[in-house]
Amino acid sequence: MIDKTVLDVAAAVAGIRDGATVMIGGFGRAGQPVELIDALIAHGAGDLTVVNNNAGNGDTGLAALLAAGQVRKMICSFPRQSDSWVFDGLYRDGKVELELVPQGNLAERIRAAGAGIGGFFTPTGFGTQLAEGKETRRIDGRDYVLEYPIRADVALISARAADRWGNLVYRETARNFGPIMAAAAAVTVAQVDEIVPLGWLDPEAVITPGLYVDRVVAVGERPWLRDGEFVGGVDIEGRPLAEEGAEQ
């Protein structure tokens, strides 16, 4: 029997080594595998290269991993945000490297890694600082930059549900980088709200087929859902709303 289920997040992140390249799903907080990141902090692997769209928000999740000093380099498109103080401080102190990649090139380079493409010509970034030193070519009258795949040792992603084969379904815009990171890493670990029996996921609607997934771990339902249905009652960070009377 194929069973990619692991019992807890510690088992899910076991074996991640110092110096590894780790893709972490999510766009801002949506789809960020916070429980897996917490487990990676507890696990302690350091000198990591982390691939994510951003560089952490507030003090939790990816920001906490950065604060723990485990990250040597970030590959991302948009590190600087109103709440990226952890990264900002480390960067200004020279304690973390940054490779800045336009968001669509980041996505396509990750996709290329999973799809066995050795390189591709993209129009994005042509003529800008972010393409300096890169090979360019004019094809059919349009200018392109040659970009290469970004691969990873491990991908940590978040999805709504899985089955024991590792098939995944996502929810709304929390899908974002999950499917392409799952395909681009040697080992892919998915945290999900729930693991359902094999055959419960609609094969027309499986977004990440199980062959891309190595381990799945159930971490419980998000606070804004009940039995898979949206019930709300939280703020954008997922924290329960204060009582109406207490609101400022």
Added chain:
Amino acid sequence: MIDKTVLDVAAAVAGIRDGATVMIGGFGRAGQPVELIDALIAHGAGDLTVVNNNAGNGDTGLAALLAAGQVRKMICSFPRQSDSWVFDGLYRDGKVELELVPQGNLAERIRAAGAGIGGFFTPTGFGTQLAEGKETRRIDGRDYVLEYPIRADVALISARAADRWGNLVYRETARNFGPIMAAAAAVTVAQVDEIVPLGWLDPEAVITPGLYVDRVVAVGERPWLRDGEFVGGVDIEGRPLAEEGAEQ
């Protein structure tokens, strides 16, 4: 109001010009937009370049379009089949050109056209006749061939259902080339079993978002379905099974 619905297949294929490049969905018979092809035959545009995985089966669909003498060139991966006699005859008589493309490169070149990629390095075909004369490159120890996008003036595809925005859902392996062809053509026409009210398609399970689709036409349910459920009772070509007693 956005309404991409057209009333009949004649309206769906209106405007296709002599000399056009036409992508036609389907893998063998599965997902082949037979009603649209019939309309294209009636429409009469000739000197066409047709992109399809195959080159027609039996005497219907793409084979009938070939038989009608409307196709100047086929771009495909697998023209020769047990029931490809129409293409076979035309090819041997020098009446149709053939550009043979490995199936995965065909799919990726179509995908590249829709995705704004100017070219890509693929390992498939390296060192073979089908890569002769093409640029090659060794990247990270693996050999690749540079391939370019395949675009089309029109894509004719088949899906199970649509809404008036042109969102599409497919059925099983009839999905095949539909989603990538929809994105690679200037004008995309989809035939569907049914057009459902806006909002009925699950946004998590829409495979082709409506922005890729220009016209949708309902052609009625496939004979092996009833109200969207599989009921069977047909052979692989979709023809009703003979009575048990009549079987040879």
Added chain:
Amino acid sequence: MTTTRISRAALAARVASDIPEGAVVNLGIGAPTLVADFLPEGLEIVLHTENGMLGMGAAPARGQVDPDLINAGKQPVTALAGAAYFHHADSFAMMRGGHLDVCVLGAFQVSAGGNLANWSTGEPGAIPAVGGAMDLAIGAKDVYVMTDLLTKGGDPKLVAACSYPLTGVGCVSRVYTDHGVFDVTPDGFRVRELFGDNTHAEIEQLLGLELEA
């Protein structure tokens, strides 16, 4: 010289009035997001957000905020009937492949050749962040810029050549400013519309640039 300047909201309304029914539109982070509030009621316009959705709706009511459903600015949004979700590579393929009709972006500078600078002022020590700006810049049939004509310090934002780092080359089709609307043509900026009593000569003087009529 006193010139007419319209408000940010009026400018958003002006941009919105040029977007036809059925258009697929991406509104950049910041001021362009305002355009959504002025899209004509009753017209169906499909909003794309590059983090993986078509058919984006308005902000949700308090209590209905869904952390899984956000826009590119990471603000909560809703989904309209007809919406679809997709992953990041598919989302940017839509842009890069030219399937969006209109992107509306902010700018530090736009050049007469249609170059856009909107991601970095090149300040030493600043933390660079580009996000989807470079993809958006080349990612629509029409790229509209929405900006003030001048910086707060009075420097022109429509320039002969950008001094800030570029976001994209030759990508801007039209610039909506607080003073007027300008098309980017092979011959440089062409005045499309001037607000209030603004004259061609006044705007040329403010910019230090010749403008096509």
Added chain:
Amino acid sequence: MTTTRISRAALAARVASDIPEGAVVNLGIGAPTLVADFLPEGLEIVLHTENGMLGMGAAPARGQVDPDLINAGKQPVTALAGAAYFHHADSFAMMRGGHLDVCVLGAFQVSAGGNLANWSTGEPGAIPAVGGAMDLAIGAKDVYVMTDLLTKGGDPKLVAACSYPLTGVGCVSRVYTDHGVFDVTPDGFRVRELFGDNTHAEIEQLLGLELEA
């Protein structure tokens, strides 16, 4: 010289016995399709068909044939619990990206360097057709070839260098033949197993090739 040859079915069973539980496997058109009939019952092995499905099941009963649900050979199949559908670009990305564990393919010739020729005999006038052969050849961690050792005319199919047009370069990891099983190594073919009383020397003589022990 009389050598032991096992049947096509026995060979399919021999291949099947080397496929571990959990493997993701693509079985090529023709003889390799037979392997599915010999996969051990009770073991979960995930079959990929390049026309857009993982978790392919056996042929359906008469009356249950679904024209939308076919394999790469365009034969009717079924879907197992745990199946998933995807489009052609995604399907071939899986292969090219190295996500399949095993592909089993037929061959006209395999060279000692692991080159595969299985799509064209190069006959003048023949209609060429390649399908997914070149993608499959480079599309799995292990590419197994399943073939007779000799053609019907008695010519070796394991050769020093392919004379037929290549499908892929250096891609084959192992060859299962009716006479025995051979690994492709940096030093050429290595005998892994010989069926019946077949000897190393006999096979070398049949092939006119030196084989590693």
